[in-house]
Amino acid sequence: MLQLKNIFRWYNSGANRAFVLRDVSLEIQKGEFVSIMGPSGSGKSTLLHVLGMMDEPNEGQYLFLDNNVLNIKEKQRAELYKKHIGFVFQAYHLIDELTVYENIETPLLYHGFNSSERKSMVADVLDRFNIVGKKDLFPNQLSGGQQQLVGIARAVITKPDLILADEPTGNLNSKQGEEIMDLFKTLNQEGVTIVQVTHSEKNAAVGSRIVNLLDGRVV
Amino acid sequence: MLQNYLKIALRNLLKNKTFSFINIAGLAVGLASTMLLALWVLDEYSFENFQEKRDVLFQGKRNFKESETSIWTSSSQSGNTAEYIRKNFPEVKNAVLTDWGNNVTISYGEKSLKKTWFSVETPFFEMFTFPFVQGSAKTAFIDVNSVVLTESMAKSLFGDEDPMNKLVKINLKHSLKVTGVLKDLPKNTRFNFDYLTSIKFLDSIGETYYGWSANNFQLWVELRPDANLEAVNKKMLKVYKSNADGFSNGDLFLYPLSRLRLFNKFNNGVESGEGLNSLVSLFSIISIVILVIACINFMNLSTARSEKRAKEVGVRKVTGATRGSLISLFLSESLLITILAFGLAILMVTLLLPAFNDLIGKQLTIPFGNINYVLGAIILVLFTGFMSGSYPAFFLSSFKPIKVLKGTMQLGRGASLPRKILVVIQFCFSIVLIIFTILVYQQIRFGQNQPLGYDQKNLMYFEMPGEMYKQFTPMKQDLLASGVVMSAYSTNQPMNATGNNSWGYEWKGQKPEQKNQIFDNVRVTLDFLKTTGIKLKEGRDYSPQFMADTIHSVLVNEAAVKAMGLKNPLGEIIRRQRDGNYTIVGVLQDFVFGNPFEDKQPMMVQLMPDSQSASNVVLRLNPQKSATECLEKISTIFKKYESVAPFDYEFVDTEFEKKFSKETLLRNLAYLFGGLAIFVSCLGLFGLASFMAERRTKEIGIRKVLGASISGIVMMLSKDFLKLVGIATIVSFPIAWWLGNKFLEYYPKHINFAWWIFAVSGIMAGVIALLTVSYQAIKAAVANPVKSLRTE
């Protein structure tokens, strides 16, 4: 599905280069469930952002479904992202001014679905995630786990092929975390490729493969 | 999509009440002032638009060379011009004379009203679009003893009776038959007559004089559509020259009717650009400035809030939003706010229009039904929405999602710089307006405080209708005997105005180019000086002892002595071909009868016998008596000599005030719009201050825990804003200096730009800004630090 070749990412701090990713090469097949682990500051989030086309490496190559991501136009890259990728955040990042329903509906607006399509798609997802009763509440009226459910619902509603999740259970208690992991497992079984960053061995084990980062290198 | 945008926009509005209020109120004030001004401006530009022939109609003007350096432009013409032009100019389709219009009594039966009487030649009706509702242009003036009324004139004279063929009396002596009724004149025309007679009628009662050196008519010309104005005007220049009868009577030229309202002001023979249009453009600019200030508020508050909205931008981008869609989101928000503001603005305009009409002396209405205005309003709303929303939209939509979501986004100095610049611009505008307002106020005061050279108080005048002047002598005796009148004289024009002037005088030591020196002419009966309080500089007043005074003597003012260049004016002789010789018997100290802002004009005051046809009586009232008692007694005496015509009087000091109508309008508009500009700017400052205070809640809490005083914190919060206002003050001074001097140059006599005006306006701006900001600063400073820290 995707392939990173010799990726470097650095920040200039004064005269020095502070390397965040050093010569990272990584291949992920369709249908895999990859967990990225490593100590704080090792570059996990950065790697995930590179995968999600939100951050550009300073050097290297990135192939996504046979597209050379770093060489194509911004617009095409945005299209590629929109079509295939869903993102889940540790801090949920829901829009505070919108209800659960509207938060989940937002990506559909940008994908150009008409209103009746949107209605049925959101209804499906609400149903599937068991949050029909919460659809008119605002984010601040939900628990962390519920908010993350909405975050994931929002990520999956456009039926992405790849879900990127940055510590999706980081702010949750273990029971809530388990629920989220179960959800990812089901999605993975349905054919969605998943890449998650996690600090928890247990959650990492849910996936099919673990990539360890240390100081910006895959070890 | 749009529905979704609007839903979010609405929620944001409700959630941030201060922000919404400031934006909506500010934009509403901006839009309302733009709309009010637009109504006024469009009304001014609509003058004579209804005239179907407006593109081929012209007024005859004439340039007089007064001296080598000065050309005086007048609209009065010799009565011979029309006939001559009709004969000699194939390019001219029609040329007519009219007189200048007078307020004269018109009566029918018991009813007697003072209304505007105007005389025209018949083709007037072909040229100007003043349609008949009864009678017709062709038949109206076949009989010279005919009068045409406007509809409302007819209504007030005849009620429901049919006015046609009834006899009315003009000036209590001329019986005329009503031969037509005109539709009421539109408001946007320079003509304001209530009834018309034919010039031929004036001829028949001997009130016209035709001669190439006369200047008693207006001339109106209709060119053929294919005529070239420039070419015609080249020929027009020669009209007076080729008919010279010893005088040089100036150069005739045609001036478009469509420019008369706004541009009719000449300097040295050419349009000066200082007509009403300058006022109109000035306030058009000011109203747009106020709107811009309101838009700046919106931009500033939106970008100040950007940190709050950054996360939303990030999330939307991550869920697939393109930059374009975010720009539309923010633009639709600003559009929504603008539409709400527009609704409020319409409400404001509706409520304020009566007061605004009072202010500018018009009767404007909101033309809801006019498609052009509706389109204009839509464009205004779109423009405003786009202008206020574009900067925030492009700014906010440029955020990079990982930066904002990781929380590493720093909106540091760079982001607040444009905001600071905008605040400086806003306050620059406001300070310039403050300075300008002070200048206008001072200039008017200056004009009002000009030494008049006579005593305005307790001075009144009234018009003598019909042939009352024949009984002036006994009436004067009655007035003096009543005890309320100290002194009185009659004159050929209203007190306090200069209407008559003439040229063609000769004197000893005259330079050749002074043949055209123009003198104001005032004709008075005895007691002119005693009544007005005008002082003699040298020589003597007119006196019954000198029998020859009425024919051979003249009083001149100081300006005349100066213009003629006389060392010892007393005894000098002034000659005029037609009139004969006058000896200067006295020199009057300069006094202001005309425009108080203009240099004093040379004037001759001539004595006429009591019995001569005079139009006005001027009275000095007894200061010991009350005004009501005076009026009562004078009115009774007036009735004794004239039972039909109404007693119509004016007090000189109130009439004098009216000379400042243009300046008062300017001042009132400056107060209003200057005030609005400052208000809207402060609204924005208030909003910014509240955001700053909110953002720094935690910092303030910590500082207080560490022992900072409340005043120290207020100072800290206010300082930044005051600095901006300080910069604005400095930047605005040269602009105000330049603008103010341009304004003052407009008046030949004007105040000087005093430095204290700058100081006062700077301090005013600072105090206003401090008051605005300190409310928020104090609120933040006195808040309980424990509380604010706990909420973090």
Ligand SMILES: Nc1ncnc2c1ncn2[C@@H]1O[C@H](COP(=O)(O)OP(=O)(O)OP(=O)(O)O)[C@@H](O)[C@H]1O
């Ligand atoms: N904008 C930036 N400028 C400079 N250095 C940065 C910037 N963003 C990230 N870094 C550095 O890159 C390194 C990797 O950051 P990253 O967020 O990828 O770590 P992480 O592995 O996700 O850590 P954590 O487990 O704490 O989330 C860190 O050392 C961080 O300081």
Ligand SMILES: [Mg+2]
């Ligand atoms: Mg991380």
